[in-house]
Amino acid sequence: MTERNPGTGPAAGMRPAVARALADLGDRLPDLVVLAADGRALATAFAARHPDRFIDVGIAEGNLMGVAAGLARAGQRVVVCGMAPFLVRRAAEQLRIDICRPGLDVTVLGVGGGLGYGTLGATHHVPEDLGALSAMPHTRVYCPADVHAADWAVRDAVLGGGPRYVRLGAREDPVVHAADTPFSFDRPGVFDFDGPDSTSAPGDPDAPGDAVVVAAGRTVAEALRAAEAVRPHGRRVRVLGLTAVFPFPREALLAAVSGASTVVTVEEHHVLGGLATQTALALAGRWHGTFRFLAVDERPAPVLDQAGLFHFYGIDAASIARALVEPPPTPE
Template identity: 45%
Template sequence: MTTAPLTMRAALAAALTEAVDADPALVTLGADGQALFQGVMARHPRRYVDVGIAEANLVGVAAGLARSGMRPVAAAMAPFLVRRAYEQLRLDVCVPALPVVFLGVGGGLGYGHLGPTHHATDDITLMSALPHMSVHCPADAADAVSVLRTLLPADGPAYVRLSARADPVLPAEASHGDPRTPRLLRAGDDVLLLATGRCVAEALAAADALADDGVDAAVASVTALHPFPREAVRALARDRALVVTAAESLGPGGLGDRTALTLGREGPPLVRLETDHRHPPVASHEDLLHFYGVDGRGIRSAVLGQLTRNTRKA
């Protein structure tokens, strides 16, 4: 029986309620968005604070609560949390390394048709640049729950990118074990596909298509982007003829950038698939992934193209 897709917000709503039940210091905050906190509001109404559409205030209030001994979890739409409140994120929370977990809803291209004002392909880059901030990009709803449970109780600032809509359901291995280390979802000897977030499902689709092309592709999901699991990625890439990274985020500080620094010149050839600054069309999430070349078709094409070039050089 096929499992119905579940949004990250729906999955985390239950996990957050359980966390608030268990930890009297945990308090939740939102910026005019309550979907994540329905259970908390029903069972612990005094443990939820809504600041309205005011992301800078959201961060400032969370910082004040953290300084008073509470453990805040704050959520807002990713494009506005990251851009409107960046100064507060840096100075109020990250410089003093306060234990605040931020949930950015609709990171990457998740808001699709709402256009570039609501896209946040820069969130990974920006949040990774903040001092003491850890950055996580779950691959599906179950992975998002595993990240939250690993982070709580928080011991420093953390950012978790959440998708806006239901994602494809991934194999159970995508959410098993410590999310701070890559998970190998598919074995393969020829090529390693490293993906994060929504692109993990695309990498698995590409691997299926590549099998028909005679290419044996391994797929690994990388949820923790900062700090980056360098030793684990080196081990996965060892003895591979090619590594391809796929992420719906800008290059600096992203999966491809960190993989390149990790593997260095002595590593296998690396192809980085990521978004750029082209103005996108008004389109669905899936069509936007295709526009930037980070969907299953784009990944397959990049692998076949690079393997052809490698064969010609040989």
Template identity: 55%
Template sequence: MNTVIAAGQPSYAPMRPAVANVLLEAADTDPRLVVLGADGHALAAGVREHHPERYVDVGIAEANLVGVASGLARAGRRVVVCAMAPFLVRRAAEQIRNDVCNAGLNVTFVGVGGGLGYGTLGPTHHCPEDLGFFAALPYTRVYCPADAIDACWAVRSALAGPGPAYVRLGAREDRIVHDPDKPFDAAGGLLLRPPGDALAVATGIGVGIALDAADRLADTGRQLGVLALTAVKPFPRERLVALAAGVGTVLTVEEHLETGGIGASAARALAGGWTGRFATHAVGDDYPPLGDRGELLAHYRITADHVISSLSDTDRTRG
């Protein structure tokens, strides 16, 4: 699954082929499972080949896509909806809310290219609000995997749980940051680096960014903890409060609008009595410049350099 770039360098892999295999496994074991698409077949490749009667492509009609999903779920099917995140979230918002989530139906939404994943295609194809949108709806579970390994776990978890779920997938190749043999924890996230004087809470591409910052800081004798969240709803409030009790600074790193993201969730969790310093690295609400994903992340200060800089800023303020 992994594509090794060079010896000693990180490996990268797309999430979609890995998730397609997970959906085929699920279809093999559960005859109720149906996969729906909106003029896109990559995620349903295995299901189309081996169970063609359980794949439906409605075309470029996302509102209709969710309406069909609702009807199938009410008929007892376990439904997976696959679509580009920006068009799923915006074009079908009413149907997602009223037809599926308000009723608590067993529909798993898989959105490709959430956040800034489509880069130079511009803000019509950016979707930095997807996680917050789904998290605001009733009965939902929301996942933002960091890599292909994480994405497989997230989809399996989404399919296993009751009610609606949303999984954001990357549109291109993503850096592998997880060990495939390490167990995942939906309830509390994975503590990839133990906290020292600071803790980074990260999700999606933010996990790799936080790890890079932690490794660079370790070379200078500083210890930045990294808590990686695959499930952002439910948010692990109790675990964050416990970890933050021993650190002076908590920061969040995410490819999502600051409003409605893990930064907002973390701030609410810590507002009850924690007295340290808090910083967020998230997508701002300004109109983005033209750029690829990396350039856009840099514009919004979602990089290892900016994480390190924000910790230095808190040190200067503390001094």
């Protein structure tokens, strides 16, 4: 799926789009039940249409997973909605043992994964969610970049069956995909940015960028801005935007980096268990070049909004641009 120099569009929140998707799925699937933990933003429309299939358990995320598991074992298709930090951390044992280990049909929608809740601080940050859920048995993990990717991810997760986790934005995210983008689990979006001297045809799969940036979620927009910013430097950049992050699309990655001299990963996540880890494992022994990774580090987060935290941790567009044009540091 190649998307040509799209830039980024106006920001939009994922929650309204996901709420519409759940309501639509509720109309189509009489066995769909939606659960929440003291939060109805994602389920308002569903609950209005199907009040007998919506349950709010209150601030009790562990119990929430137990109820979801029981309903799934009884033959229901279940969606769990809540704040990502509390679903991922507070209910980790129940999620792993009750839902993921037996492979039950439960989709977990985590709002505000990564650094999405910004100024609310460390209790509300969860920069390990994608890696933690990727390590759960039988679980597929999604990290959509915008409203269009979120709509597809939720529908694909619910219709696909089995344990699923979808990281959703807590605020508004730049729109990077066209509304009619044909998403696929194992085919990430490919965005090509040619340098000023390029003679390749638009979207030519045989003329990849000399640098590839691998991103997911909110960092896709940052990567697109960086790719545009380095065009005057003569760099031809390909951005690989992942909506589905686990199982990791290794073959798509290897195809995207063929001929590239530099690969940069950027993620709103700790380096362990995230895009850098998965990319390095996929490239090991099969690609040779300069590999750089930008990720959330172990420093305590200051009180900043999401954009400020991106700058603090060096995962914003300016940091990606520097990684693309500056020589790698010399080993000491």
